[in-house]
Amino acid sequence: MYELLKTIMIEELEVEAGQVSPDASREDAGLDSLATFELSLALSQRLGVTIADEDLFGLRTLADIAEFLEKRTAGLPGSPGTSGSPAADQAEGREHAGLTRLLGTGDGVHPGGPAPAHQLARNENPFQPPASVLDAITRAAAEANRYPDPACEALRAALARHYGLFPDRVAVGAGSITLLQALLTVTAGPGAAVAYSWPSFDGYEVLADLAGFRTVRVPLAEDGHDLDALAAAVDEHTRLVLLCNPNNPTGTASGEADLLRFLDAVPRTCLVVLDEAYCEYARDPGLGARLLTSWPNLIVARTFSKAYGLAGMRVGYLLAEPGLISRVHRMVMPLSVSDVAQAAAVASLAAEKELLGRVRETAAERDRVRAALLALGFDVPPSEANFLWLPLGARAEEFAAACASAGVAVRPYPGDGVRVTTGTAEDNDAFLAAAEMNRP
């Protein structure tokens, strides 16, 4: 156990090897409160039991910590040495049917088939990137013979300035999905569970499956996340909660007071990922970034794919405390964010005013479509994203098929409902015409 502790301290916490010895006190080994917190997370993940930082604060030397860990894990399956790579073991041999869903065959588009006249199944931004962003893309493309900046320095610095944070709190990846995957991979371990609301982003199922997590789905309440039930579902095996806010596919969003109560109720050894892929369309777009500094176990995931209209460029980012960011970075495939994508994202941040004007246009269109659907007799919850949710239950697939016949691709969730992206006014009118023909 001492050897495991030593390895984690040197390799993950980057403590000097000379500082680590069995007799070293926590202080001499560089375990200040933040490092102790990171150590507790790393140990929890490796050992498959919750080790709270409070447990470690009462122990004097590294030998004392190792002895405590021995006792804590005695007899547990999966304690060090019993399995090489539990996540890989569990993931091996699984069928990744979810990947198909993630890659979008549920959107009415089939490889080789014609594109729908109105693509409202993918939550894409209907607008092309602004001219300044297209210019930046063209300039960067001229250097395509060069490898990209592996550290994404300019983009991380621009994001850090944008949020008033140090760059060591920012991780950039090829879409937020790859960063979530990296995060799940570093958090996986024997018996580990991940909890999320349901229905929510179906990518979570795929990623949890790939990393070998047990998944805990907590049904949504009538008006969105049931945060009390989600907090109650967290136990000593729950490493992560994935909270999609606004929620995909329902568009519902939880506000600050509810989130604060939730964060208070969740133990700090459980990471909470606030996935804000659609936050720019919400009433309180700055919510996650505001909460970040008070909650070391909070991770905010954001993307350039939606409001910034760069889905094809593949750029997303995480904001979190530096220790978590550096662990995620070690898991992310190097050079996976092209210089073209990095330049596009930097230019998009600079063009934010123009882009947010388009976001307001889309939000106004979304509200127009919702009002028209309500007038047609559909039930549609208020949305804070760039899509609407029609809880059609058993009629979901039939409704989506009828829209497809009218040239409008929408996203069915069989048995639950249909998600409709807000497109251009023309796309939305085509959808409303199809909806009118298939009203309840």
Ligand SMILES: Cc1ncc(COP(=O)(O)O)c(C=O)c1O
């Ligand atoms: C809630 C949510 N999170 C993350 C993602 C992934 O976005 P990205 O394009 O950044 O990988 C999506 C994509 O649809 C999403 O809906």
